[in-house]
Structures are given as C-alpha cells and as structure tokens.
Amino acid sequence: MNWKMLAAFMLVFLLFISQSKAWSGNVCTRKAAYWVARPYCIIRYWWGCSAWRNSWVLVYYTVQYCCPGWTHNGNNDCIIPICYPTCKNGGTCTGPNSCSCPDLYTGPTCETKISMNVKGLTVNTDNGAHCSYLYPCYPGDCVQPNNCTCFKGFGGTPSSGCKDIISNDEKPQLGKVTAILANLKKTTNERDDLQYVFVADATNDKETQIVWSNQNQFNLLSVEFESMYMTPGGFPLQKPAYVYDYGIGIVKSSIHVILTKINQNDGPTRNVCLDRTYNCSGFSYLTPIFDTTAKCYIKDDQFSPLIANGDWLTITFQAENGGFRTRVNTDNGTYLPRDMVIGMTDSKRVEFKFDFEAATHCSEKIGTCQEKPLAIAEDISKKPIEISWGGWSDDLAGMWQYYLEIFKLSPDLYGRLVEMEPLKPVYTEFINESDPHYATFTPKEPGMYSVLLEARDMANNSKITRRLCLYDNVSTVEIDTTEMHSMYIATAAGESGFMWQGSSDVITVVWSGHFFNRIHNENKLLSQVLSYPVQFADVEDNGILSSRKYVYSRLDDEEGSRSINEITNLNGIVRFEVNEDFADSATLPIANWKDVSPFAENYTFQAKLFSGRKMKVWVRAYDIMGNNAFDFTELNIDRTPPSVGIPEIQRNYQNGAYKYCSRFTFSASDDESGVHTIEYKLIMKDTGEVKYTGKTIVNFSTDLSMCQTETECTCKDKICFKINQVLDINNCWFLTHTDRMKSAAIIVQVFVYNQAWIASSFSWEVTKLYTLDGLTEMSGPKKIMVSSKQTNGVRLNWELPDSCYGETDLLIEIIETGAKYRVTKEVNFVDVLGLDEGKTYTARICMLYQNDDLGHCVSFTFATAEKDDSDHSAPVKFVVTGVIGGI
Numbered sequence: 001m002n003w004k005m006l007a008a009f010m011l012v013f014l015l016f017i018s019q020s021k022a023w024s025g026n027v028c029t030r031k032a033a034y035w036v037a038r039p040y041c042i043i044r045y046w047w048g049c050s051a052w053r054n055s056w057v058l059v060y061y062t063v064q065y066c067c068p069g070w071t072h073n074g075n076n077d078c079i080i081p082i083c084y085p086t087c088k089n090g091g092t093c094t095g096p097n098s099c100s101c102p103d104l105y106t107g108p109t110c111e112t113k114i115s116m117n118v119k120g121l122t123v124n125t126d127n128g129a130h131c132s133y134l135y136p137c138y139p140g141d142c143v144q145p146n147n148c149t150c151f152k153g154f155g156g157t158p159s160s161g162c163k164d165i166i167s168n169d170e171k172p173q174l175g176k177v178t179a180i181l182a183n184l185k186k187t188t189n190e191r192d193d194l195q196y197v198f199v200a201d202a203t204n205d206k207e208t209q210i211v212w213s214n215q216n217q218f219n220l221l222s223v224e225f226e227s228m229y230m231t232p233g234g235f236p237l238q239k240p241a242y243v244y245d246y247g248i249g250i251v252k253s254s255i256h257v258i259l260t261k262i263n264q265n266d267g268p269t270r271n272v273c274l275d276r277t278y279n280c281s282g283f284s285y286l287t288p289i290f291d292t293t294a295k296c297y298i299k300d301d302q303f304s305p306l307i308a309n310g311d312w313l314t315i316t317f318q319a320e321n322g323g324f325r326t327r328v329n330t331d332n333g334t335y336l337p338r339d340m341v342i343g344m345t346d347s348k349r350v351e352f353k354f355d356f357e358a359a360t361h362c363s364e365k366i367g368t369c370q371e372k373p374l375a376i377a378e379d380i381s382k383k384p385i386e387i388s389w390g391g392w393s394d395d396l397a398g399m400w401q402y403y404l405e406i407f408k409l410s411p412d413l414y415g416r417l418v419e420m421e422p423l424k425p426v427y428t429e430f431i432n433e434s435d436p437h438y439a440t441f442t443p444k445e446p447g448m449y450s451v452l453l454e455a456r457d458m459a460n461n462s463k464i465t466r467r468l469c470l471y472d473n474v475s476t477v478e479i480d481t482t483e484m485h486s487m488y489i490a491t492a493a494g495e496s497g498f499m500w501q502g503s504s505d506v507i508t509v510v511w512s513g514h515f516f517n518r519i520h521n522e523n524k525l526l527s528q529v530l531s532y533p534v535q536f537a538d539v540e541d542n543g544i545l546s547s548r549k550y551v552y553s554r555l556d557d558e559e560g561s562r563s564i565n566e567i568t569n570l571n572g573i574v575r576f577e578v579n580e581d582f583a584d585s586a587t588l589p590i591a592n593w594k595d596v597s598p599f600a601e602n603y604t605f606q607a608k609l610f611s612g613r614k615m616k617v618w619v620r621a622y623d624i625m626g627n628n629a630f631d632f633t634e635l636n637i638d639r640t641p642p643s644v645g646i647p648e649i650q651r652n653y654q655n656g657a658y659k660y661c662s663r664f665t666f667s668a669s670d671d672e673s674g675v676h677t678i679e680y681k682l683i684m685k686d687t688g689e690v691k692y693t694g695k696t697i698v699n700f701s702t703d704l705s706m707c708q709t710e711t712e713c714t715c716k717d718k719i720c721f722k723i724n725q726v727l728d729i730n731n732c733w734f735l736t737h738t739d740r741m742k743s744a745a746i747i748v749q750v751f752v753y754n755q756a757w758i759a760s761s762f763s764w765e766v767t768k769l770y771t772l773d774g775l776t777e778m779s780g781p782k783k784i785m786v787s788s789k790q791t792n793g794v795r796l797n798w799e800l801p802d803s804c805y806g807e808t809d810l811l812i813e814i815i816e817t818g819a820k821y822r823v824t825k826e827v828n829f830v831d832v833l834g835l836d837e838g839k840t841y842t843a844r845i846c847m848l849y850q851n852d853d854l855g856h857c858v859s860f861t862f863a864t865a866e867k868d869d870s871d872h873s874a875p876v877k878f879v880v881t882g883v884i885g886g887i
Contacts, residue, residue: 025078026070029062030291068237069096084236085109085131085141097238108241109142133242133327133336136161139235153232163325165248165343172250172319175226175293177202177348179255179315181213181303182220183543196544200315200350208349212397212459214356214546221303223255225280225296227319229288229343242330248323248341249290253280255298255317262310270312274305285340288323309356310396318347355396355459356545362391364554373465373555374453379562380624382473384442389453389465397458399433406441409448411524417448418530425452446472448525448562452532452551461546465555468529470562470624475519477573477621477629485513487619487633490602493757500636500673500755501609507617507635508604509578515621515629517572526567526574526624531556561624570601572623578603579618581632588630589618611672613637636717638672638756647750647762652773657728660774660804664727664750664764669714673755674700674721682733685745685765692733698725725752731772732804737849738778738856741770774804780856781810781845791865793833796843800825805856808847815842822848838866 066078073080087099091110094100101110131142140150140162150162153170182197202209229249231237239246259274280296283289305313322343327336362369371391378386385406392399405425409417426449427441443449449469456462488498490508501507520526535549557563567574576596579589596603607615614637620630645667653663668675679695699722707713712723727750736744745767751759769775781798788795800806810823812830823830835841841864846857 021076023064023076023078026067027064027078028067029064082238084238085137085240133329136242136327138162138240138243138246151236160339163339163341165321165341168344170232171344171346172321173228173230174317174319174346174348175203175228176224177317177350178224179350180222181218181352183215183218184220198352200352202348202350208351210351210353212353212355214459214461216307216354216356216545217543219301219304221300223298223315225253225255225317227253227294228292229290229321231291242327243325244328244335245326247288249288249321250283250294250319251285251288251322251343252320253294253296253318254278255315258314259305260312260314261308285322286324307354309354311354313352314349316347316349318345320345353397355457355461357396358461358463359392359394359399359455359457374451374467376451376467376469379467379469379560381469381471382625384440385449385469385471387439387441387451389437392455394457400456400458401433402431403454403456404429404431404439405452407450409450409529411527415524416528416530417524419450419532422533422535443471446474446519447523463555464549464551466532466551466557468557468562468564470525472519472625475517475625477515477517477623477627479629479631480514480516487511487514487631489617489633489635492635493755495757496676496755499634500638502756502758503639505606505609506604507607508602509617509619509633510602511619512601513571514631515571515573517623520572520623526569526572528566529564567624568599573621574624575622577620580605580607581616581618584614584616593620609637611637611639636673638754638758640672641758641760642668642670642675642752642754644668644752644760644762647764649764658730660731660772662729662731662772664729666725667723668725668752669721669723670754674716674719675752676755677753678725678727679751680727681749683747683749685747691746696727698722731774732807734766734769734772735775735804735849736769741775741778744769777801777803778856779805780847780858784845784858784860786862787829789865791837791867793831793835794862794864795829795831797829798845799828805847808849811846811848813844815844835864837864839864
C-alpha cells in the first residue's frame, strides 16, 4: 500500500470513528495527527535525483472531546463533571471541581469535618486528607494530609508535589527531523544554484538515519526540526484554588553537529574536528508550546568543513518538555515564585558518512577470486542473454545496488563497433545488493550487444564493467552465385571456364566472396569493439566527484569467445573446410575434411594427376554461430595436346568472313577435353614483326544431336565438337609498305588449344602479297578537290580506293606550315583553317600502314580566297570529323 492509499484509509477510518456517535453536552475541539509515509530524494544533483527514501510526515485533522472538567461514560455525551482533587468524605461532584458535601463536612473537596462542643459550633481539622499551597498536589490528588497521588506520568518530592514529568511515556513527540547538506553555486540563476544536495531524514526512524556521500565540498547546512507535547488524556485542566497558573509543553530543542575523523593510530576512538550546537528559539520554560508543533529551522550558509574519506558528520536533534507552575498564597492572595516543571528529553540522530572510493572486485585484490565481476553464460548465443555477477565489496559504505545497462552496438566509419548512443540503452534494470545477482535479456533483433554493470556502494561511488554478447537466432550462411564470386580451380584453364587442367600436379581452389553471412558482414558484428565512450567528464571537471562514466580498462571484456578483439573473418565466415573428392561423389562427403589453415578463401594442394582423371573439391563454410553451407567445383585432367591435320589454304576465297579473304581448312580434335580455341598470328618473316593476332572459339555444342548430322564430329562429357576447322584470314592484314609488297613474306602461325589449354600448332608462309585480293592495286586517295573556299581556309574532299588501301588512316600535311594531322578512314573531308588570304598551299595526303609507316602519297595544290576582313594571324588548324591526333 503506497502512502496516498494509506492516508486516504486513515482519513476515512477517523471520520468513521468520529461520526459513529455524535458528540453532545460540553464539547470542545482540538487538532490531532497521524503519520503518513512520503518518498523524498536523499541525493540530488543539478540534473536530477539519484536516490530516494520514504519520509514520515504528520497529517492533521480535527477531533471533538469533552471540555476540561467534563467526561462521558462512553456515549460521547459530555455531561459528567470532574472534580480534581476528588470530593472527600462522601461528597458529590456536581460541577467541574465543585463538590456538594454531606452534613458535618465542608471545604472545596469536603475535606474538613464540623464538630460541636459545649461552647457551640466549632471547626475541627481532623486527620482527613487535604493539600494547599504549602503542600501542593497538582497535577494529582490529595489522599492523605500532605501526601499526593500524582497524575499518571507525573511526580515529585513532598514539598514540590506532582509538578515534574517523570515517565518515558510522556517524552516529547519528535516530528520532522531533517538535515540537508548542500553545495550551491553563487549565481543569480535560481535553477543553476544547486550543484548537489544530500538529505538525511529521521522523522519516523528510531535508529540513527545514515546517508552516505561521495562529495567533499559543501557550503550549506540546513536543518528542520519539529517536536510536540500533547496534553495527556484526562489531564486535570481544572486547577485547584492554590494554583494560579500552570503550563507544560516543549521548552527546549537543539541541534548538535559533530564532525569526526578516522583515528590515524587505528584506535577505536574517532577524532573530533568540529563540535557545534544550534539552539532553537521561540519557546522556553516560561513559554512552553503544547498541543501544537514546536518548529525549528536553522540555515548555516557558512558551513564549509574540510571533509576527507571516512569522515562522519553526526547531527543530533534533541527536544525537552517541561514548563512552570505558579502557586498562590490562599491566606493572603499573594503569588509565590514560579516552580519550574522538569520534563523529559528525547532525541534522534542522523549521520552523513563520507566515502570517496569506489567498490572493488575480488579479482582486483591479492588472493584467489572465484567470482566474475560480470559474466554472460553464452557470449555467442541464439538464446536469451543470461547475465550474472558477484565478488563486489566496499570497505566503508558497503554495497548498495547494481545498475544494468544493455546497448546495441553499431559500426563507425571505420567498421569498428561502439555504443553510438552511450546514454540510450535498449534495456536497464536496478538490482539491490540483497537481490539475486542475475538477469536475463532477450534482444528484439540480432546484433552485437554490450552489457554494462555499474556496481554502486552506499555513497553512490561506482565502478563499471562490461561484457559483450553476439546474439543471432535468424542468420544463415549464404552462397553468392554471381560470376564475380564464383568458386573455381585457379590452376585450371580460365579460358575454358576453369574446368580443365593440364600438366601441373598443383591444384588451387578459390572461392573469394562465395560464402557469406549477410547480417554479420553488413553490420560488422565480428569487428573490433572500441572502449565505451567516456561520459560526463565535464561534470567531474566542474567539481562533482565520481560523476565521470566510463568502463575500467581492467574490467572490460577481454575474455570468452566474443571479447573486444576482432574475430578474424571473411564476409562473416570464421572457418573453412575442404574435401578432395577423387571419387567424384554425388553427395556431400562425410569423412576426410580438412581445415583451411592459414584461414583464407583459397586452398592449394598437390595430387597425382593423369589424363582422364576427374575430381570434385568441396568447401564448407562456418559462421561464428555454427551455421554452415557448402558447395563444390569440378576438375578434369587432360595432359595431351590436340591432334591437328595437314592444313590447306585457299587464297582469295570468295564469300568468306571478310570482303577480301583467304581460308585455311584443317582437322583438329582432342579425345580428352575437346578443341576449344584457335589462335593465330601474322608475322613478318624477315623482321619477326607481329602484324596481327586473333583467336576464335571452335564450334562445339551441348546438343548431342549435332554429331548425328555432322560426320566429322566427336562428343566428350555431353559436349560435341566438330573436327573440321575453318579459319578465315583478312587479306588486308597482309598490307605492308608499297615498296615491300613484291618481296615481303608473312608467316601465318596457328595454335589449336584444348580445354586444358594445351596447344598444337602449324605455320604457313604467304608470299606474293600483291596477288591477294584487295592488295593488287596500290593507290592512295582519289578525286581530291576543294569543295568550299574562304579567305582563311578551305574544305578538302577525297575518295578512298575500294581496296585494302582504303582501310587505312590518312596523314594530311600542309607543306608550307609543316602541320600534320591524322584522320580516320571513316572521314572523307577536312576543313583547313587559319591560312593566309589569297595564298597558294600544297597538301600531301598519305596512307598510314601498321606502325604509322607512310604508304602511297598524293599531292594537291589549292589557294585561299581573296580580301576578307577576318583575323589571319592564327596558325593552321584542321576542323576534321574523326581526327585521332597530330603527328
């Protein structure tokens, strides 16, 4: 039940009691109170409250009761008078302190007997009970001459009567007992005044209320103390005739402050370095406060003691009740000196204790330590994160609580993991020292999580340790099937798709990027984890001790499977296995798997290879969670070259692959891997200069019906190859300088490769190049003309010959200026600008052969136009479509 519910219940209950029977007769009212618990902050900094406790406060309400001198018999009807002292000798109380005496008795309480003698009526003071100003009996009842029966809780000597309070039941009631120790900035901004404040409240505590502090700079001590003395029920408010005035209540309250330090000699007695008493004002023995609260508020804004680790600031609140009694001489009506009513005292104590040292873990001390400062049952887990800790202690204040924070880590610009929002955890929990040191957290999504445990002592000093956990219950190992990340045998022939290998016994399989864990790779879950970013350093630099938030380096996570260190991985994969399967299994092998070490996305091994042998290389990839995926690639062995027949050449073949063509025909086959590629080179016989290179993929098909229609055909591993090969050569590739056309010879070299990239070759010498179609007529550009003329330039047009000579680029040279430019064969005009007006120029247009050798050249003379106002100072320029560059 919280304090609001309790207060409501008490109020309803009291109203129910008070209204159960209406009061009547001689009724009076007064204030009464009950206690209610309310939470209050005991440690507050400028940014908010750091610790809470419950305080008890008085809630006042109005009650009815019988006025002084009257009582009731339980029916709330206040019509029964009270005589105090009681009526003696059979007297009857007929009104407050008013007795009706029987015959032969007289006096206020019928204490005096009337007797008769021979001389007439006389008064006889017999041994009946009586009290007077000489033998006072208030508050009490006179039962024998000069002897009192005191009201409950009161007493005294025979001469003083019952004036003093002697019972512990009549001690003062201590209400609000609060001490505030604060540090305030001397600024004008009221909100910014507060640096920190510590509050100790013993309002409803019988034991000493202790508040631990981890700060040492204070400039304000504020105390609030309330006490009360309620007149006891049934107290004889009607005073006897010899008592003129009487008052009891709170007469004194004080606050005693002592600052003590640890005995430097390790003795049991603490050293006192400050001893100060604050006395409250507004009441005294002559002016006691009763039936209401005696309030005391003291503010010392010069309170700045030097405080060290281990100091105690003890504050004792003490209240005393008592009062006065004034007697009157009933013989002559004069007042006697006041009697001081000596009462009881009661006190409460609060203590501020100071501890500036954080808690320690047993692993930081000398000796054995079996407990972990923070542990995660499985730091790589598909299940909820189970957290535990132990072994924490604090020598001064003792342990208070543990604050658990969990963060989801994110990669920075360099891929390192860190708490990007170090003050926004995804989960928090407070666990008291007395509670089980255990917690469980189930993340909402996979990721890297950091668990911070802040171990706090009672002074709120703290030390933070951190452990890491990779949580992932959804990801898998995936396979990238794109060509860029395919798995292949790197030592095999790449030209034929890495399926065939030739002479080498070394096999290297490569699978770069083929296996990956998408979640681990994209989120960098296996990367290095940076230190927790330090927080609130500026606050501590500004004078508030122990406010810096950071993880102690010795208590950071450097253990377990997932620590702050990077886990070596490739695309989220942490381990590879390979299996060399010469049995060419159709299913995943069970035995003979080998770890890839050193860890890499390739593996090299040696094997005894021979033509016709086949194998599969299996690779299995594991992520850190234990998930895996596998794949394989195949390899075929061929160590023999293709078989090539005697070639035949047909010069000037019509309807070939080129306009001017010569054709080679020959047979080529390979019984193991089949013929894959034909390469060829055209080489000048005399110089060894390579004029042209090329290659072509031979005819093959996965359609097995091809060999049913082709007589010269062979099939191997579901691929059919044609045996008869055709190679067309462009006659224009034989083009050379005109001076050498009749004498030059060119060697045609042909290489036939199988799929293992083993080659067979043949050569053919070609002479009389000028007899080849396209090379028979040696000529340069034709029909050169000026199609337009300006004062600073002209446009030249031409036609290229319909032969191989028309398949070359051109070089145009202006003789007078020396300017030279290369023009591509696709262009048939050029604009020559920047010339002088009315001047004649000579242009030479030459064919360009291989290596920019000048071939057939043609000269042409032209003149610019006369009389033009344009600028003639610019150099010669060519505006040419398709110009490649200058020479």
